[in-house]
Amino acid sequence: MKSLKYKIFLLFVSILLIVQGITFYALYTTNKNQEVTEVNSRLTSAKTIFTDLFKRRIEYLSAFTAITAKESDIKKVFVDGNIRNLLTALNNQRQEIDTDLAMSITPDGLISGQLQRELINNVDASTGYHHFYNKIKHGIEVGHKFRYPNWFKSPQTSHIYMIGGLYYQVSISPVIYRSKRVGWIIFGFEINKRLANEFKKLTGLQTEFVLKEGEKNYLTASSEQHIQDFSQKEKLDLIEAIDEQRLPEHFIGTSSVMTRFEDRKLVVYMYSLKESIISMIEEQWWPLVMLAILTLFASLTSAYFLAASISRPINRLVNHAKIIASGHFQQNITFKEKNEIGQLANEFNHMQVALLQREEAITRLANHDLLTDLPNRHRLNEFLVGLKDDHFMMLHLNLSRLKDVNATLGYDVGDLVIQTLAIRLQKISEQQHVQFLVHLGADEFILIVDTMEVSEVSAQVNKELEEIFCFQGISLQLQVRMGIALYPEHTSDVTKLVQMADTALHHTRNTGSLVQIYQPELDVNTVERLNLINDLVQAIPANQFELYFQPKLCMTSRRVKHVEALVRWKHPTLGMIPPDNFISIAEKTGQIEALTRWVFTAALIQCKKWNALGLEINMAINISAENLKEPDFYDFVCHTIDEQNISPNQVTLEVTESSVVGDTDAAIQLLSKFKDYGLKISIDDYGTGYSSLAQLKQLPVHELKIDKSFIQRLEKDVDDQIIVRSTIDLAHNMGLKVVAEGIEDEYSLTWLSDYACNYAQGYFISRPKPASELTPWLLNPPCFDKVDYQI
CATH class of the missing domain: 3.30.450.20 (PAS domain)
Known part of the structure; x- marks a missing residue:
């Protein structure tokens, strides 16, 4: 029996090739080293000959001149x-x-x-x-x-x-x-051509005499050219290349200073084509190359026949492997040979059986949940594709209080609860109107049912869950929340239906309800919102923000000495975006720090411009709760005020009530530092937050700003009048000023003036305007003493 090892023995031919390659490389390296040595020797010899002869020539000339003079x-x-x-x-x-x-x-x-x-x-x-x-x-x-x-x-x-x-x-x-x-x-x-030719005969190199004056070269004489006809510029380029040691690879060259005088020197340059020197070495090299090529050819021929003898059975195995890879596991492969190849073929057949069993297991695992053995999300996507033309209802179920079970009894009991829920839901899925049941993972399930009343489906699910779940004497009532989406009423894209049902389910968590049908207004994570999140990062560097300013009318003097800075986002494709649409995004994505600092700096720059015009305007700037958590926010504010040369009492920081709820002590401490520095502090949107009167008493504030939701219905809502009047009295008793925002009619302005509100702000007085429009308005404001305040 011919062993495979015997055939592999022929692979020693490859070893021969490796050895020959190493030998060839060694010969090649030796040849190259010889070329370098020959070139260096030639240049050194030429330089030595020239130096010696030229020195003798100088000595001879000097001796002759001295003798002649005598x-x-x-x-x-x-x-x-x-x-x-x-x-x-x-x-x-x-x-x-x-x-x-x-x-x-x-x-x-x-x-x-x-x-x-x-x-x-x-x-x-x-x-x-x-x-x-x-x-x-x-x-x-x-x-x-x-x-x-x-x-x-x-x-x-x-x-x-x-x-x-x-x-x-x-x-x-x-x-x-x-x-x-x-x-x-x-x-x-x-120093002429004759002298250059004499040296060329002795050195064998093209000879050039060059006078150097500073950075300039002057060609004085050249030997006869046998390399190629060079122009004077080309010769000077070669000379410069020799000086900078950047001669073309096919040239060799050297230089020697003949004499120096003042700032000039006479230099001889000698160069030649490299091939004229190494041609003899190359002639010796080619026979070795030819011998190596012949040996390589013989080795490759032997290797080819060896590979052919081994590859035939292996090719059969490769083709059979391709059949297995395509998913066909029924066909076996047989070899008559009893050597290693035959043994490998038998192992291929055993591998086919194992792969078939493993693929079936993997396919099931890919489409079913391990805990409940129900179809999973992947199987759901496949199933939905087949329901495109049907009408159906999707219920997204979430088991309530599972976290409490996991925290109290452990995750093993939690898994048992999920399995129990899956068994009960399977009973529902056996009914005719239920098309599919899916376990998405954890405590979430999907039911797909034919179109029917939501109340009926909800009742059936609750009926199956009525039975108490008992574990080691502990009784649990299983309860689920349901988010419902309808196809095709809510969407014609089945891939979005799961998202809509999940949105409805998420709403039940916020409201405490058990059933919620999808509504478009529930969807807060729209594509537009995601785009704004991405675009917000580049908005400040792209200079897309701009400031608008809304005046605050002093109800006593009837003059405008206060304005509020309001940021606007001029989106390149969506146009002007109001702050309500992006401030919350900035707070959640960590962009509020950069945004607030941009607004603060831009507002103070404008305040400085108004000061230069003689308008001493107090600038109100909104700051976020996230800004109060920044460790260097106080230093930034103080530095910016000093940098713009603005008086601190010209700046008002507007903070919402909710800003101080999270960490009241830290917020009060920081606001106190701002107050001590000279800034004014205002509580914005007062009445909509969660601060108590005790907390308000501790806050180092100068004014309260009543939210517009209480102002806009003053004429019709008596309760709002009571709240606003009480707030004004409370603020005055605490020594605080009061600003009312959202004034949109004459009645509200008059009513607030009658009850001693300090400042008024709203569209009835002036809409927010950019500085270019508001500056002329501030320089020549309308008369506010009359009833007609509208601009």
């Missing part, structure tokens, strides 16, 4: 002053070492002689050939002062001298006759 013939012509003889002597000396420049300078620094070698290009008119020959000419500086008199005293023996755009490497030496300096002589080699 010769008697030279000294004689300097003393005689015969220019012709001087030039002849200079030219004879120049020819000895074939220099390109010879100069003589008088003791007073005047150039008395200057000889330059010029290369003449002569074109034969008949043949068109170019003939080059040398010509010695007089330099253009004869009779001029020598430009670098500091060279006479410089210890440096070599300098760079420029004449008419030509650069020379020169050496200067004094001529001494009878211990007296009678002048100087200068000899020099032109």
